[in-house]
Amino acid sequence: MNESQPLLAISSLNVNYGGIQALRDLDLVVYPGEIVTLIGANGAGKTTTLRAISRLVDIRSGQMQYRGKNIRRSRPDQIVKMGIAQSPEGRRVLARQSVLTNLELGAYTRSDAKGVQEDIERQFRVFPRLQERKHQLAGTLSGGEQQMLAIARALMSRPKLLLLDEPSLGLAPQVVREIFGVIRDLHAQGVTILLVEQNANLALQVADRGYVLEAGQITLSGQASALLEDEGVKKAYLG
Numbered sequence: 001m002n003e004s005q006p007l008l009a010i011s012s013l014n015v016n017y018g019g020i021q022a023l024r025d026l027d028l029v030v031y032p033g034e035i036v037t038l039i040g041a042n043g044a045g046k047t048t049t050l051r052a053i054s055r056l057v058d059i060r061s062g063q064m065q066y067r068g069k070n071i072r073r074s075r076p077d078q079i080v081k082m083g084i085a086q087s088p089e090g091r092r093v094l095a096r097q098s099v100l101t102n103l104e105l106g107a108y109t110r111s112d113a114k115g116v117q118e119d120i121e122r123q124f125r126v127f128p129r130l131q132e133r134k135h136q137l138a139g140t141l142s143g144g145e146q147q148m149l150a151i152a153r154a155l156m157s158r159p160k161l162l163l164l165d166e167p168s169l170g171l172a173p174q175v176v177r178e179i180f181g182v183i184r185d186l187h188a189q190g191v192t193i194l195l196v197e198q199n200a201n202l203a204l205q206v207a208d209r210g211y212v213l214e215a216g217q218i219t220l221s222g223q224a225s226a227l228l229e230d231e232g233v234k235k236a237y238l239g
Helices: 046-053 076-082 099-106 113-126 128-132 143-155 173-188 200-206 224-229 231-237
Strands: 008-017 020-030 035-039 061-066 084-087 161-165 192-196 209-214 217-223
Touching: 008 046, 020 035, 020 046, 020 217, 035 046, 035 200, 046 084, 046 161, 046 192, 076 084, 084 143, 099 113, 099 143, 113 128, 113 143, 128 143, 143 161, 143 173, 173 192, 173 200, 200 224, 200 231, 209 224, 217 224, 224 231
Parallel strands: 035 192, 035 209, 084 161, 161 192
Antiparallel strands: 008 020, 008 061, 209 217
């Protein structure tokens, strides 16, 4: 794929939840190898954007292209097969299954058993604590370990685009540093990431570019370094 072509291109996206318009004429692009972050207050539409890309919510109108292909009418399982994986808000690991089973289920669209096993070993190298607990039920892990498992499970489908929804939510500062260390490492390996994160300061420090979402609309976008210095962003999101 041409690096100058967007991996993901969204234009004029409109999504309704019941009678409420959750996203309004949203435009967003992600290029190969980037970390792009979406920041905004609770209820701004950040998670809805990721769920629309994963095809977990209905789209009222607009265009969504991935690697040049229209994916607006694709099913969630087709989206995963195409190379888009999501680590959802609140982690949502399979609590009554082991760490190992969670990882195996992350590769459910794949049929290359040898490759799957190699990727499980790779995740255990990235997240050594998961290897220590591989036979433990996921529901008994700490919040930080569950977040590591959610990211590792998403990586098991070998995504070209990784959607991360609030990876720092509810975690202790030391664990947040670990998680963001992994995000930086994935970026260095060339994984393209669309990051939704409540900690705008941290998100903009790790990202290449950012979008500010307010009440379902993009109100500002640009290089992450510029957004970090923007007085409006500082006042609203950076404390």
